[in-house]
Structure formats: structure tokens, C-alpha cells
Amino acid sequence: MKNDVALIECCDYDQQKVDDAITKGFKLLGGIENFVKKGQMVALKVNLVHKAPPQDAVTTHPAVVLAVFKAIKQVGADCFVVDSAGGPYNANFMEGLYKVCGMRQLNEKYGLKINDNYDSFEMEVDGVVSKKIPVLDALVKADVIFNLCKLKTHGYTGISNAVKNMYGAIPGMTKVEFHGRFQSLETFNQNLFDIHKCFEGKLNLHISDAIVGMEGAGPTHGTPRKIGAIIMGANPASVDVVGAKIMNVNPIALPTIKVAQERGFLNENLEFNVLGEPVEKFVIKDYKSITPNGFTPFGSGLPKFLQRWVNSWANQKPVIPCKKCRGCGKCEQHCPQKAITMKTNKKGKRYAVIDTSKCIRCFCCQELCPFDVVKIKSGWFYKLRHRKDAKKQKNN
Ligand code: SF4
Numbered sequence: 284m285k286n287d288v289a290l291i292e293c294c295d296y297d298q299q300k301v302d303d304a305i306t307k308g309f310k311l312l313g314g315i316e317n318f319v320k321k322g323q324m325v326a327l328k329v330n331l332v333h334k335a336p337p338q339d340a341v342t343t344h345p346a347v348v349l350a351v352f353k354a355i356k357q358v359g360a361d362c363f364v365v366d367s368a369g370g371p372y373n374a375n376f377m378e379g380l381y382k383v384c385g386m387r388q389l390n391e392k393y394g395l396k397i398n399d400n401y402d403s404f405e406m407e408v409d410g411v412v413s414k415k416i417p418v419l420d421a422l423v424k425a426d427v428i429f430n431l432c433k434l435k436t437h438g439y440t441g442i443s444n445a446v447k448n449m450y451g452a453i454p455g456m457t458k459v460e461f462h463g464r465f466q467s468l469e470t471f472n473q474n475l476f477d478i479h480k481c482f483e484g485k486l487n488l489h490i491s492d493a494i495v496g497m498e499g500a501g502p503t504h505g506t507p508r509k510i511g512a513i514i515m516g517a518n519p520a521s522v523d524v525v526g527a528k529i530m531n532v533n534p535i536a537l538p539t540i541k542v543a544q545e546r547g548f549l550n551e552n553l554e555f556n557v558l559g560e561p562v563e564k565f566v567i568k569d570y571k572s573i574t575p576n577g578f579t580p581f582g583s584g585l586p587k588f589l590q591r592w593v594n595s596w597a598n599q600k601p602v603i604p605c606k607k608c609r610g611c612g613k614c615e616q617h618c619p620q621k622a623i624t625m626k627t628n629k630k631g632k633r634y635a636v637i638d639t640s641k642c643i644r645c646f647c648c649q650e651l652c653p654f655d656v657v658k659i660k661s662g663w664f665y666k667l668r669h670r671k672d673a674k675k676q677k678n679n
């Protein structure tokens with residue numbers, strides 16, 4: 284039961300259809316009362332990573348948020364929308380996101396509350412890699428948390444869904460510090476589960492908006508891909524396994540799922556019940572997925588210029604074409620390694636330059652560039668090394 288996943292068909296964002304799908308999902312999971320009680324306050328931890336309109340499939344669609352809000356109201360509970368995006372965690376910055384992503388409109392039209400508590404709280408946690416994690420105070424104060432994620436590709440972790448969405452529980456720029464602290468995919472994913480552990484007992488449900496997902500250069504600059512599903516469950520790892528399968532990715536190849544198995548979220552054979560529709564109904568064979576292979580540094584004993592050269596063909600790397608760069612400096616602010624510096628050319632144009640010898644390949648710069656300038660390039664030896672993995676990762 285705890286690991287069961289409800290998979291419901293919902294072909295578009297027509298409000299009535301989404302309302303029906305969410306109602307059906309709760310029924311399949313034994314009723315909404317299993318997750319929230321009368322009088323409780325629920326934090327809806329949405330995905331507002333980037334200032335993009337709902338049709339871009341970057342953020343949790345407002346129709347899904349509204350459907351969950353209506354369901355919560357029916358049991359006599361209440362809720363509010365909350366997230367911390369890539370940028371400062373304050374009212375000024377977040378208001379732009381609430382407006383563009385359609386949350387402010389839900390507030391004005393339906394009275395759905397929007398978080399206005401911008402404090403953070405240092406949570407003590409008996410985690411695998413973290414003992415203290417600063418998190419959003421609004422999440423700490425809520426009685427219950429529903430994680431309303433979006434099914435997307437992700438340049439670093441391969442998939443952004445239920446597990447990854449809780450990274451936004453870390454306030455604003457502190458996320459940069461945590462990327463710097465956990466530089467490998469293994470430790471970064473362990474920390475994601477440590478974040479989930481901070482909210483044990485109240486992080487009751489994960490609802491993935493997979494009506495239209497994202498493929499290609501996710502999580503912010505990919506292409507919307509119609510899937511037609513909503514995935515709901517109490518175990519974030521089970522929800523991610525279903526999401527990965529829909530993207531035609533072998534879940535075992537995802538570092539998130541490996542860590543989930545180690546930590547007992549899933550058994551060795553990834554066994555759990557899928558209620559409602561069969562996963563096969565939604566699998567997209569040609570989904571443009573991402574292989575998360577992490578960074579294997581080569582040539583550590585070599586001089587820096589040689590390290591750069593070796594690693595440019597043995598790994599993936601972020602690339603900023605200086606002609607396209609708008610000089611906003613957001614990548615520089617969010618680089619955990621201080622590997623990016625802003626320069627000015629003779630004509631006075633600002634542009635960003637990456638020192639790849641410092642880069643840990645977290646791809647925050649690619650994720651957060653507002654103008655989709657940063658691209659991820661794979662070196663020839665990297666492609667050779669991972670040719671077989673890429674084939675294996677596909678289920679077919
Ligand atoms: S340059 Fe980009 S990928 Fe490299 S460490 Fe900085 S933000 Fe991460």
C-alpha cells in the first residue's frame with residue numbers, strides 16, 4: 284500500500300478532466316483522508332524552477348494545482364502553494380514566478396493561498412550525508428506536504444520528478460552551496476533523500492503532472508511532450524520509477540533509483556502495485572531522455588590546461604557561445620564552483636566564460652540561464668565510453 288502508485292489517464296489540461304483524474308487517483312489510493320485530515324494545512328510544494336508560462340511544461344500546471352486544492356477543500360482542510368526557485372528566496376523574486384507560472388491567478392480567482400513566509404529553518408536530520416539542512420520554514424510549519432512535481436528530463440540527474448522536486452525545499456541561493464558540497468551524483472542523490480527525511484511523517488503524497496512532460500534539454504529548456512497521465516503515490520521513488528518507464532528509461536540506470544534501493548524505498552526488483560492504468564499504455568518509445576553519467580575527472584596530476592583538454596573529450600561540459608550570451612550574470616551567481624566569470628569585450632558587451640578545470644558538471648548554469656544559451660556538449664571519448672550504456676538504458 285505504502286509503495287502503490289496510482290496511474291490515471293488525463294489527456295489534456297481541461298479543468299474538469301484534471302479534477303476527475305485527481306479524484307480518481309485519490310480513490311485508487313484509498314481516499315484523500317489517508318493523506319490529509321479535516322482542519323489541517325497542506326503545503327503544495329510545486330515546481331516553479333523557472334519563469335515560464337504553463338504551456339512550456341517547465342513548471343507544475345495550474346490546472347493540476349487547482350484540482351488538488353479543490354480535493355483538499357472537500358475534506359475541510361486548506362492549503363497553500365510554496366516553492367523556492369533558482370534565485371533569491373524573497374517576495375519580490377517569487378512574485379514574478381507566481382504570476383508567469385499561473386499561481387497568482389489561482390489566488391485571485393479561487394482564493395488559493397500563496398506562501399508569504401520567506402524564512403528558512405535549519406533542520407537537524409539523521410541523514411546519510413547531511414546532519415543539518417536549511418529548509419523553507421513554510422514547509423516546516425505546514426501540517427502536511429503534497430509534492431506536486433512535473434515529469435521532466437534533467438541534465439544532471441536524468442529525471443526531474445518526485446524525488447528531485449524536493450530540492451526546492453532548500454531556500455534560494457543555499458541550493459548553490461549544496462551543489463558544491465555534494466559534487467558526485469551519488470552524494471547529491473543521497474542528499475535528496477536526506478531532504479525527504481527532514482519531512483518524514485508529513486510529506487504524505489507525491490503527485491506528478493505528466494499530462495505534458497518535458498523531453499530533451501530539461502529541466503528548463505527542453506520541449507513539451509504530451510504524455511496524458513497523472514502519477515500519484517506516497518513513495519517518491521515508486522512515482523519516479525513509473526515516470527522513468529514512461530520516458531522509456533530503465534529506472535535501474537538512474538542514480539536516484541539506485542540510492543532509493545539502498546535506502547529501502549524500493550526493493551531489488553522494484554516491485555510495487557500500479558493501480559489504474561498500466562504503465563505500458565503511456566510509454567513513449569522515442570522520448571528524448573538524458574543519460575545521467577556524472578563527471579569522471581581525468582588527468583588530476585596534469586597541469587590545468589592539459590586537464591581541461593583531456594576532460595573536454597572524456598566528459599560532458601557546459602558551453603557558453605559568447606556571441607549568444609546576454610551577459611545577465613545569472614550563471615555566474617549560481618555556479619557552486621565559481622567556475623564562471625563575466626568579461627566585457629571591446630564593444631562593452633558582457634559575456635560569461637567557464638573555466639572547465641573548476642567545473643563539476645552540475646549543469647546549474649544550463650538549467651538557470653534565462654535565455655537558453657548554455658548547452659551541454661559531449662566529448663568524443665565520452666560518447667564512446669557511454670555508447671553501450673545509452674543503448675542499455677533504453678528498455679527496448
Ligand atoms: S560551470 Fe556550470 S556546470 Fe560547471 S560547476 Fe559551474 S554551474 Fe556547474
Ligand code: SF4
Nearest residue numbers: 608609611612614652
Ligand atoms: S545566464 Fe546565460 S545569458 Fe546570462 S550570463 Fe550566463 S550564459 Fe549569459
